[in-house]
Amino acid sequence: MMEKFDTVGHDIVNHCINDISVQGAEPIYFLDYIGIGKLRSPLYEQVLSGIAEACTAANCALLGGETAEMPGMYGNDFDLVGVITGVVEKSKLITGEKIRPGHVAIGMASNGLHTNGFSLARKILFAKCRLTVDSRLDELGGETVGEALLRPHICYYPAVRQAMAENLALDGIAHITGGGLYDNVPRILPNDVSVHFNCSKLPVPPIFNYMVREGEVDPVEAYRVFNMGVGMVWFVAPQDVDRALEVCRTNGFTAEIIGEAVKGDRSVIID
Numbered sequence: 641m642m643e644k645f646d647t648v649g650h651d652i653v654n655h656c657i658n659d660i661s662v663q664g665a666e667p668i669y670f671l672d673y674i675g676i677g678k679l680r681s682p683l684y685e686q687v688l689s690g691i692a693e694a695c696t697a698a699n700c701a702l703l704g705g706e707t708a709e710m711p712g713m714y715g716n717d718f719d720l721v722g723v724i725t726g727v728v729e730k731s732k733l734i735t736g737e738k739i740r741p742g743h744v745a746i747g748m749a750s751n752g753l754h755t756n757g758f759s760l761a762r763k764i765l766f767a768k769c770r771l772t773v774d775s776r777l778d779e780l781g782g783e784t785v786g787e788a789l790l791r792p793h794i795c796y797y798p799a800v801r802q803a804m805a806e807n808l809a810l811d812g813i814a815h816i817t818g819g820g821l822y823d824n825v826p827r828i829l830p831n832d833v834s835v836h837f838n839c840s841k842l843p844v845p846p847i848f849n850y851m852v853r854e855g856e857v858d859p860v861e862a863y864r865v866f867n868m869g870v871g872m873v874w875f876v877a878p879q880d881v882d883r884a885l886e887v888c889r890t891n892g893f894t895a896e897i898i899g900e901a902v903k904g905d906r907s908v909i910i911d
Contacts, residue, residue, distance in 0.1 A: 641773045642786045645683045649690020654795035655755045656724035657698055661800040662813040664734040665726030670695050672705035676718035698797055736812035736828030743875045745899035746884055750871035752791040752845050756818040757866040764855035779846040788847045796872045799891040808883055812875035816867040826906045834904025838911045841896035844869040863910055
């Protein structure tokens, strides 16, 4: 809709890097696949330049890729796929099995939708509210709707890398993507642990507040479809909280204590 395709390259690389960094892995190389009806400029160059820039920023090699023109399959659309390979010493693998009641949940702020919730966003913003990508809302601080939606997915790996280098005990990490806090966090919890979140310490990007209000989205649904301002969660022991926050903030991320692990059944409670 905006004829802007560089940010999706950053999105797919950063999403993949975050997905493997939750286990403490360092990104080594990335491969891409573009399936498209017909190659056209500047779409192709913008997508690939975004991928290359994001890989360079993370010191990850863009090893190669595949492009397929299939007009009967894609029409005017295109399909972008990314595959990443990383490495971590087995002894340093982060699994979440060490999370215990009393562990502190540190949240790192997102800058918007990242790569999830666009189906609901389109329904609310374009179908129900009749906005366009060029619409300007006062609460977006001067950004257009399109600009707010296309903010690139943040890569949190620099903070994970520093924590690993300093042997800071990250006992569990969750990348908050599709499914939100409700579905992503339980994947790493032991069977007898739940998490109680109070996310008010982190700012909720204005685009979420607008969509929840205008779309009359139930709070539980909002925290399942969207990240609602939380892009990644670290679980650390109480004695490591101050250092973990310092590492996050030193690397340029907004980070706050947003919850605590409690005795339970791998459920998530959000106030």
